[in-house]
Amino acid sequence: MDSKFTGRVYVVRDNIDTDQIIPAQFLNLVPTIDEEYEKLGSYAMYGLPDSLYPVRFIADGAMDTEYSILLAGRNFGCGSSREHAPIALGAAQTQCVVAEGFARIFFRNCVATGEVYPVECLNRLCDIFSTGDIATVDIDQNTITHVASGKVYDLKPLGEVRPVVDAGGIFAYARQTGMIPKAV
């Protein structure tokens, strides 16, 4: 994954749980089956109530999102342990989720799968950015820039999970560090 990217932002609030990221009725899809992986992507964020989120993350009939950066408040990804959640986001071509806070299993699943970067921000960016704004995220410099205003906000370093993310997930990391044999 590139560590610096620019794209459109989609803004959500606190407590977006895994049912809103990928509703339970789509969990009959198995992420390791290619066409079902793609299908999961087309349902990313489908569970957001229309009354609160009239602009949809995935346009009707589209397979991918126009928003490569998802910006959230506290406790993003709470709820179930379903890996379908980061996978749906990744399959929809989301590159990273920037949130004030993540639920543990979601964060872990992002790292383990390498589907999307989970990055914590220090400010309440969901009050500052609006859906459709253009932003640049720089994982090495730990910043997010609001392109129109030029304002730069700090992100928390990925820290101890960075090596796992950089390796490309838990399997690649375990092979690199000798926990499991290199070739199978």
Add this chain to the structure above:
Amino acid sequence: MTLTEKILARAAGKARVAAGDNIWVNADVLMTHDVCGPGTIGVFHREFGRQAKVWDPSRVVIIPDHYIFTADSKSNRNVDILREFVREQQIPYFYDVIDDPNGSWKFDPSQGLLNRQYGSQYAGVCHTALPQKGHTRPGEILFGTDSHTCMAGAFNQFATGIGNTDAGFVMGTGKLLIKVPETMRFRLEGKLQPGVMAKDIILHIIGEIGFDGATYRAMQFDGSGVSTLSMDDRMTIANMAIEAGGKNGIFPFDARTAEYVESRTRLNGTKSTYEPVEVDADQTTIGEWVIDLDRLEPVVACHPDPGNRKQAKELGHVKLDRAYIGSCTGGKTSDFVEFARVIRGRRVVIDTFGVPATPEIVHDLRRTRWGGRTVWDILLDAGVQMTENAGCAACLGGPVDTFGRMNTPMKCISATNRNFPGRMGHKESQVFLASPATVAASALAGKIADPREYLSN
């Protein structure tokens, strides 16, 4: 060290660990189900090869339970994927929906949703089935591809939910890299009053610390009040550690734990040896909360999150369309008995659905008599729609033909554990979480009600 640290240190082969350490631990049991199992198997095959063998077939427990009683063909297929893997890997603990190891599962909607459509091995909701089938043991490490795996912490073990990729890793290696969580200590003192249940304890705690108050942390429940709680009660509490963001919930070991685990491992012929952990006097926690059980009152976690706690008695203005009792956390035998205590001899005024967590619970309710009627019949007499098809059902919505699923926007009071928008079906619907007793009282009133009003007379 705390209970969690002690178990993790042992599993890592270390004398000591401290919060924040990243360690590789050995798993004792890996559990997966029909929703995450096929993906986990996919990861396992992709990473270790098509011919690879799981690290220890007797430690992989596979329990289909989520999307079983639905005509959705992909869901039915997913149970078949599990069966094929079990056959190829010779996994002894697979609680299949059907009895034929070479058959395939197809739900028959023409038989309706109420009558039993499973064979003799089916075990129902994984977290409730694990202890019933003798797979929970003190001091052990349980990983499961489901966030409520933390329920097994009731048995003095470290139990936590993981994703498919991590589970695929455990399947191949028996190990996982984890970070030792900080421990929050909840000291339970005293005894619950009539009409107040274990569910009220945990909803109260989540209300106190917030929906993310335990994120990345272990929740340790100890204190003299624990001895007054049944294993069912402890399961209800540990189950919902995740609703505060917790990595795990854990209880001390006592005679009740021993009795339960010993009878269940004996009954099922599963491994019966175990080594419990005890609290150290010098444990380091990041805070202590004292919960005075005598003073707790029935509470409700209101839409839209489990931390949105209010007193049941103050919510009489909330009109309801539906009531639901079921799930790992609220569909145990004791939950239905407390529900029946309130509802007995009365009639519900809103649609009320009852889904026992496991077939064994169905059997218990059909057998336990109370004044000449079985608990099951008492519920039917009161107008509750009871299904024999034990499982997750509408707790997480599921496919549209799922029993009890909310397919239109409505308000439901539920004995389940999660109420984020859309959890039980329609994304504009609202779910209110409460104890089985409060759900029963509310089903009678058609609005949120305090169960104590129905117990005094």
